[in-house]
Amino acid sequence: MAGYGHVTTGLPITVDHLTKQFGHRGTTVTAVDDLSFEVSPGRVTGFLGPNGAGKTTTLRCLLGLVAPTKGSVLIGDTNYAHLRHPATVVGASLEASGFHPGRTARNHLRVLARASDLPVSRADVVLEQVGLTSAAQRRAGGFSLGMRQRLALAAALLGDPGVLLLDEPANGLDPEGIAWLRGFLRHLASTGCTVLVSSHVLSEVQQTVDDVIIISRGSMVQSGSLEDLTAATASHIRVSSPDREALATALRGSGSSGSGSKVEGGVEGGVGVELATDGSGALEVTGLSAADVGHLAYTAGLELHELHQVRTDLEDVFLQLTQSGSEYNASIGATTTAHEGGVA
Amino acid sequence: MIGSFRSELLKVTSTRLLLGMIIGALAFTALAVVATIFSAGSQGTPTLEDPAMVRGVFSSMGSGTVFALILGVIAMTTEFRHMTVTSTFLAEPRRGHVVVAKMMAQAIFGALLAVSCILLTIGLALILLPLKDHAPVEWDFVAQVAAGSLLTFALFAVIGVAVGALVRNQIAAILATVVWVLLVEQLLTAFLPKVGKWLPGGAANGILQAAGFDASTNSLTPSPFLPVWGATLLLIGYALAFAGLAAATTLRRDVS
Numbered sequence: 001m002a003g004y005g006h007v008t009t010g011l012p013i014t015v016d017h018l019t020k021q022f023g024h025r026g027t028t029v030t031a032v033d034d035l036s037f038e039v040s041p042g043r044v045t046g047f048l049g050p051n052g053a054g055k056t057t058t059l060r061c062l063l064g065l066v067a068p069t070k071g072s073v074l075i076g077d078t079n080y081a082h083l084r085h086p087a088t089v090v091g092a093s094l095e096a097s098g099f100h101p102g103r104t105a106r107n108h109l110r111v112l113a114r115a116s117d118l119p120v121s122r123a124d125v126v127l128e129q130v131g132l133t134s135a136a137q138r139r140a141g142g143f144s145l146g147m148r149q150r151l152a153l154a155a156a157l158l159g160d161p162g163v164l165l166l167d168e169p170a171n172g173l174d175p176e177g178i179a180w181l182r183g184f185l186r187h188l189a190s191t192g193c194t195v196l197v198s199s200h201v202l203s204e205v206q207q208t209v210d211d212v213i214i215i216s217r218g219s220m221v222q223s224g225s226l227e228d229l230t231a232a233t234a235s236h237i238r239v240s241s242p243d244r245e246a247l248a249t250a251l252r253g254s255g256s257s258g259s260g261s262k263v264e265g266g267v268e269g270g271v272g273v274e275l276a277t278d279g280s281g282a283l284e285v286t287g288l289s290a291a292d293v294g295h296l297a298y299t300a301g302l303e304l305h306e307l308h309q310v311r312t313d314l315e316d317v318f319l320q321l322t323q324s325g326s327e328y329n330a331s332i333g334a335t336t337t338a339h340e341g342g343v344a
Numbered sequence: 345m346i347g348s349f350r351s352e353l354l355k356v357t358s359t360r361l362l363l364g365m366i367i368g369a370l371a372f373t374a375l376a377v378v379a380t381i382f383s384a385g386s387q388g389t390p391t392l393e394d395p396a397m398v399r400g401v402f403s404s405m406g407s408g409t410v411f412a413l414i415l416g417v418i419a420m421t422t423e424f425r426h427m428t429v430t431s432t433f434l435a436e437p438r439r440g441h442v443v444v445a446k447m448m449a450q451a452i453f454g455a456l457l458a459v460s461c462i463l464l465t466i467g468l469a470l471i472l473l474p475l476k477d478h479a480p481v482e483w484d485f486v487a488q489v490a491a492g493s494l495l496t497f498a499l500f501a502v503i504g505v506a507v508g509a510l511v512r513n514q515i516a517a518i519l520a521t522v523v524w525v526l527l528v529e530q531l532l533t534a535f536l537p538k539v540g541k542w543l544p545g546g547a548a549n550g551i552l553q554a555a556g557f558d559a560s561t562n563s564l565t566p567s568p569f570l571p572v573w574g575a576t577l578l579l580i581g582y583a584l585a586f587a588g589l590a591a592a593t594t595l596r597r598d599v600s
Contacts, residue, residue: 022598057600064437065430066598081437092434098427100359107358115351115435155431 010041010162010194011076011089013062018071020057020218031057033218034071039196039211041162044189046209046226047198050322054218055198056094059165063092075163087116087159093152094167101141105132105151108140112155126154131180145172153181163194170204182208202318216322230314236272237293240282240306248273250300251285251293282306345445348436352449356419362453365415366460369408373461376404377468381476392478401473402486405458405465405493406552409545410525412454412497416504417521419450421514429599439595443509443587447502454501458493492551492572499579503544506586510594541569544582550575 020032032054039045049055060066062073064081075083075090083089099108109123127133130150135143140151149172156164164185170178185208189195199205202212212229214221222229241247251273271287285293290309297304356362380401385391392398420443423429436442466486473481504521511517525545533540540546550569570578 060598060600063434065433066600067596083437086437087435094430095427098430100355100422100426100428102359102361103355104358107354111351111354111358112431112435114354115348115432117347 009192012041013039013163013165013194013196014072014074015058015062016072016074018058018061018073019069020054020061020066021069031218032061032068035215035218035220036071037213037220037223039194039213041194042189042192043210044185044195044197044205044208045211045213046202046205047196047213047215048202048205048318048322049198049200049215049221051200052217053200053215053322055200055215056167057218058215059092059094059167059196059198062165063090063094065094085116085159087112087118087161089159089161090163090165091156091159091161092165092167093149093156093169094165095152099140099143099148099151102139104137104139105143105154106136108151109154109158113158116159118159122158122160126157129157130154146174146177149173150177162192164188164196166195166197168198168200170199170201178204201315203315206314214318214321221321229317235309235311237285237288237290238276238282238306238308238310239285239293239297239304240280241297241302241304243302244281244283246300247297247302247304248283250296250302251283251288254288254292254296284310345441348441348445349448351432351435352419352446353452356449356453361418361422362415362456365411365418366457369411369457369461370464372408372411373404373464374468376407377401377465378472380404381469381472384476392473392476395479395482398473398479398481399485399489401469402465402481403489403552405462405489406496406548408457408461409496409500409548410522412457412500413504413507413521413525414518415453415457416447416450416501416506417508417517418504418514419446419453419501420505420508421512421517424512425514433599440591443505443590443595447505447583447587450501450505451498454497454499455494457501458497461497462490462493489552495576496548496551496579499576499583500544500548502583503579503586506583506590509590510586512594537568542578544579546570547575547578547582551579 015035015037018032018035019030022029022031035054035058047055047058057066058073061068062075062080064079073079080086080090103111106123106127109126110120113120113122124133124136127136130153132147132150132154135147140148143151149169153166153169156166166185170181173181185195185197189210197205197209206226209226211223211225213223239247239251251271254271272285274284276282276284288296290307294304294307297307380397381392383389384397390397392401423432432442433439436445469481507521508514508517511520529540529543529545532543533546541550546569551572569575
């Protein structure tokens with residue numbers, strides 16, 4: 001049995017060409033489609049995708065609860081089912097509903113501690129860790145969603161594992177709870193734990209994760225570090241003037257002088273000027289700062305009615321990625337139908 | 345396995361399930377004792393001066409076996425109902441071990457249920473029998489029925505776990521169990537006694553050595569059931585058959 005206090009570092013997680021199909025009233029639903037990724041120790045990895053993308057199914061495959069149709073899922077170099085003391089290697093919180101409503105929080109954890117051959121005193125330690133000590137003697141049936149999430153996290157921590165798999169852990173937590181969870185997961189990763197956190201909202205885990213794995217309709221959309229994803233997000237300047245044509249000419253003319261700082265493909269001189277798609281008549285400018293645009297308008301003697309920087313939200317990028325992913329999947333397989341209930 | 349077993353013990357003692365089953369079984373048993381004593385001598389049944397009728401009173405201690413069955417069914421199906429099966433299988437991925445540990449734990453709780461029914465029956469009988477003229481109590485028979493009750497309740501709880509593993513829907517499993525015990529089995533035993541003795545209920549009667557009430561002669565006759573050892577093996581066989589079927593089918597299913 002592993003010692004307490006993270007003497008052991010986390011093991012990597014390897015998902016290799018994982019496919020899971022569910023038979024459902026004669027039709028086959030592909031919940032996970034040839035998915036491969038790795039999760040490294042010492043980092044918090046966000047496992048992202050819309051509801052029904054196959055996140056929970058992937059996690060359940062990793063934990064031996066669901067049998068993969070194809071492919072392999074490894075914790076370190078072994079299957080979960082072959083771990084000798086699973087609770088001391090992997091901790092998982094899969095859903096907030098897995099409690100007997102008539103059992104107290106402490107007894108719920110004691111039941112699990114005994115099943116994993118851990119001292120029952122661990123129950124009180126993890127209750128303290130997640131801030132549920134005062135509710136230890138209360139029946140879980142009366143818990144709020146946030147308290148259930150904390151209790152599920154406590155159960156995952158029982159064996160002081162080096163690998164944590166958390167399914168939507170921020171669901172139902174208040175802002176204070178989310179901030180606490182963020183600090184807690186960052187701390188665990190800093191001690192060498194492997195932390196995989198699923199979410200359908202990128203902004204929820206944006207400040208927590210180092211790496212992201214984004215899936216949609218069971219397939220990989222993007223994986224890598226959060227910085228890479230952030231770098232891919234663009235920003236532009238929105239500007240409007242009663243004399244739109246003159247402004248556009250002035251802005252385009254600036255490109256030849258080389259003041260553009262950012263190159264956009266196909267745009268002359270690095271400055272892009274496009275009509276805003278919202279029909280307002282405003283222009284969207286890339287490759288210039290707001291100050292550049294203001295200065296150009298001033299020297300051209302043009303009146304401005306609007307001038308500000310629009311930053312593309314990371315969440316929008318996430319939505320674009322997952323939506324295009326779903327279109328892609330819909331076009332390659334007519335049998336791939338959304339199956340929210342069973343897959344999510 | 346020891347960890348899983350201890351976990352299963354705590355699962356039951358940390359909820360109110362066992363208390364509910366004990367109350368149900370005690371009420372059922374009390375009704376059987378009282379009904380046997382006060383109906384004796386009326387409607388053509390022998391009076392309590394017939395030793396067989398006194399034996400019948402004490403046989404009531406084994407009448408609540410259905411509660412042991414339901415205890416086992418609920419212990420297993422509650423895992424699926426509240427999805428605690430997820431954390432149970434995470435702690436012990438060898439699912440067969442979980443079911444065996446649960447059977448062992450429920451055997452103990454089934455026996456505990458039997459102990460409460462035995463004590464209640466003896467207590468009630470000793471209070472109520474003196475109210476009427478009755479044949480002397482045959483304590484060696486009482487001891488035999490008590491031992492039989494312990495064994496039957498324990499085995500029924502084990503069968504309940506196996507049934508629950510097979511029929512994971514709690515309501516369906518309880519309904520099927522109750523309908524079987526209180527209706528199907530009764531009818532089969534009444535109309536096809538040769539089949540009846542091979543059913544779980546018939547095996548239980550074999551172990552309990554309960555006197556069968558013969559409607560044709562209006563008298564209590566020696567039981568036409570299997571011998572104790574045969575009936576015990578039969579019940580173990582039922583438990584293994586259900587558990588084996590569950591291991592080959594429902595236990596392999598995805599937990600999602």
